[in-house]
Amino acid sequence: MSERIKVLQIGTSNWKERRSLPSQLEWFFVTPPNIKQVLAEIKEGPFFTKPKERKKFDVVFFTEFSGIENIECLDNLVDAYRVIYVAGLSIKKGAVKQFLRKKMAWKVPAETQDKLLAEIATCFFEKQNGIKMAVKTIEVAATFTGNCSYQGNSALTLEGNFGEDFKPLAFWRNSLYVDPGKTLEIWPEYYKEGNCKLKLFFYETVNGSSDSQQASWSVTEDQLQSPLIIKGTHNNDSGTFLNVILYAQGTGKISLGALHYRWSRQGFGQFIPGGQRFADKKRQEFLYYFDPGDLKPPLNVYFSGYRSLEGFEGYFMLKKMGAPFLLISDPRLEGGAFYLGTDEFEGKISNIIQAALTWLDFNNKQLILSGISMGTFGALYYGSLFQPHAIIVGKPLLNVGTIAINGKLLRPQDFDTALDLLQLLLKTDSQSAAVKLNQRFWDKFAFADLSETTIAAAYMENDDYDRDAFQKMITGFPNNQVKIIGRGYVGRHNDNSPAIIKWFLAQYHYFLRNDFERNLL
Numbered sequence: 001m002s003e004r005i006k007v008l009q010i011g012t013s014n015w016k017e018r019r020s021l022p023s024q025l026e027w028f029f030v031t032p033p034n035i036k037q038v039l040a041e042i043k044e045g046p047f048f049t050k051p052k053e054r055k056k057f058d059v060v061f062f063t064e065f066s067g068i069e070n071i072e073c074l075d076n077l078v079d080a081y082r083v084i085y086v087a088g089l090s091i092k093k094g095a096v097k098q099f100l101r102k103k104m105a106w107k108v109p110a111e112t113q114d115k116l117l118a119e120i121a122t123c124f125f126e127k128q129n130g131i132k133m134a135v136k137t138i139e140v141a142a143t144f145t146g147n148c149s150y151q152g153n154s155a156l157t158l159e160g161n162f163g164e165d166f167k168p169l170a171f172w173r174n175s176l177y178v179d180p181g182k183t184l185e186i187w188p189e190y191y192k193e194g195n196c197k198l199k200l201f202f203y204e205t206v207n208g209s210s211d212s213q214q215a216s217w218s219v220t221e222d223q224l225q226s227p228l229i230i231k232g233t234h235n236n237d238s239g240t241f242l243n244v245i246l247y248a249q250g251t252g253k254i255s256l257g258a259l260h261y262r263w264s265r266q267g268f269g270q271f272i273p274g275g276q277r278f279a280d281k282k283r284q285e286f287l288y289y290f291d292p293g294d295l296k297p298p299l300n301v302y303f304s305g306y307r308s309l310e311g312f313e314g315y316f317m318l319k320k321m322g323a324p325f326l327l328i329s330d331p332r333l334e335g336g337a338f339y340l341g342t343d344e345f346e347g348k349i350s351n352i353i354q355a356a357l358t359w360l361d362f363n364n365k366q367l368i369l370s371g372i373s374m375g376t377f378g379a380l381y382y383g384s385l386f387q388p389h390a391i392i393v394g395k396p397l398l399n400v401g402t403i404a405i406n407g408k409l410l411r412p413q414d415f416d417t418a419l420d421l422l423q424l425l426l427k428t429d430s431q432s433a434a435v436k437l438n439q440r441f442w443d444k445f446a447f448a449d450l451s452e453t454t455i456a457a458a459y460m461e462n463d464d465y466d467r468d469a470f471q472k473m474i475t476g477f478p479n480n481q482v483k484i485i486g487r488g489y490v491g492r493h494n495d496n497s498p499a500i501i502k503w504f505l506a507q508y509h510y511f512l513r514n515d516f517e518r519n520l521l
Contacts, residue, residue: 003125003181008077010035011063019113022121024181028057032068039073058082058124065089071099078103079319080291081274082124086110102292104274119266122183122231128271129179130262130310133172134334138256141168151423152416154333155191155255162248166199169248175205175241176261183231184242185264188224189283189332194252197221201245202230207238218247227277229264260285260331262310271311278352280344284337286330287312288349290356293324297516298389299362300325300508301353303371303378306335306417313375317505321512321520326356328378333420338400339378340425340440349378350385365389365452368511372504373397373493380455380473381441384448389515392507394458394500395493396469398441401434403465410464442476450482456507457486458500464492 006026009015014029021027030038060078062085072095083105091097099105108116135153146160162169178184188200204215219228230242248254262271269275275289289312300323304313310331318325328349330336339349357367367388371379376393377400383391397403404418422429422437459470470486477484487503489496512518 005058005121005124007059007061007120008057009061009063010068012066013063015063015113015117019117022117024121025117032064032066035068036070036073039077058126059084059120061120062086062089065091065093065096068093068096071095074099075102079273080104081106081269081272084108084116084120102295104290104292106268119268122181123265123268124273125182125263128263128275128311130260130271130331132258132260132310132331133174133176134258135256137173138170139173140170143167144169151255151427152420152429154420154424155189155257157253157255158248159253161251162196162254164249166197166247166249169246169254170256171243171245172259175243177207178230178240178242179263180237180239183229183264183266185262186228186230187260187262187279187283187285189257189260189285191255191257191282192252194250196248196250196252196254198224198249198254199247200224200228201247203243203245205241205243207240227264229266231264257283258332260310272315275312278345278348280342280348282342284332284341284345286328286332286339286341286345286349288329288352289315289327290352290359291319291325291327292360293319294322295360296323296518297360297362297366298323298368298512299356299360299366301356301367301369301379302327303339303369303375304329304336305371305373305375308335321508321518323512323516323518324356324360324362326353328352330374330378333424334417336374336417337421337424338374338397339381340400340421349382353382353386366516368392368508370504370508372500376457377441381444383453384444384450387449387453389452390454390456390507390511392456392504392511394504395463395497396457396459396473397466398469398472399438399466400441401437402468404429404434404437405431406465406467415465445477448477450477454483454485454511457484458503459486459488460491460493460495460500461488462490462492462495 004026005024009029010032012031016027057078060074060083081104083103085105085107087107087109135156138156140148146158149157198221199218201218270277270287277285277287279285300318302314302318307313312327312329314327330339364386367386368390369379369383369388370392372394376396379391379393400418400421404422407415407418419429422433426433457470474484489499509520512520
């Protein structure tokens, strides 16, 4: 059974009575003047009947604003990016404008009603899903006679003559599964040099079918400049499988990275409604999501930790605090690449943080950066640029080169992502490269002024990733001006995550209550 999407329409004419609705939609209608009274009944009515059911609508859809009163009563019934209104409506009341701004509402064309209903049914599902097929799943065609080399699990490089016509060059051993009722979004990592061209071919197999005739199609490089959307598969009951083959033509060098595939929300966000992505010229991605919260300081920025499944981390944790927040996630390598990249890549992360502050009309002293494990690197690395009110970290990892070196004796074959990161950024995994990567972090702090910033850090005393991170934090920051609050726990990096998280949240609550006068449950 497909997921049910709860929709509240507010207007003068019920769309359910005018047209056939997609089967996924549970539709409720209310006229603007009756909104407060009817919503009070909805909370106890047929929409929210299960004891642990989330008391929120998946979508609130405005087809009329005239006569609406008490729009603030909707505030706790719908999340940001889940409000839609028809273009051309008259919006006169300040409270309505403020509500739409706070909810980051989507304005949609009035003339595409059937299309809009179909998009609501397929784009506003609850969960997020993203997977990557790693470099180790790539098979090179037996007919390729050029040079082939691996840069760990960061890339596979193929160099030579690929032929005058397009020929198969490589394929991914695993199939992509297209879930019933879902649209798939695909983003291949690759970088090429020379006079060569690429095509991706897709071959579809219906789940459970023995039919030898398969649907197939190809896409060009021009079509791969933005994420490739695949919808309308041939089986919406049990799903289909897609096999992917890379074809090449000409001569040159092609570096292949991971092949990412995700549930798509099409124009309504990445992973979650309102989620966004950025890719630099080398097709290296990061993800970000901004939620205005209650529009009051501070802005809380959270960098996701290491996660094999792609998507956002910390949404419900930050949402519960009520303040505006920004989530940043790194989907590269096996579980993330520590938010390091090209100048373009890192500059965009800084710009997004600044853009959120500007949108909210906040200053740097109304900013908190945070992260756990891999996310601590991002919080401190970018925190050096902003001189925020506070930086909150749990299990800090600062010397990524040292983590790679420790992989030889302390953690053999346990965290090879650190070696992959050396290959991704410096094209080598030598000892000197590891030292250089360490210095990349500390160079950020050489001229940073953190005299008005408090760093709260919970660390593991026997950390087997970056054992001296906390001590170097104390001695390595310039002029010893920064205020550091520390709490150590006995054990290795992953031995007591619950205690770290508990302390991490306690610091957040302390800053929000005492420095920003926020009441938290």
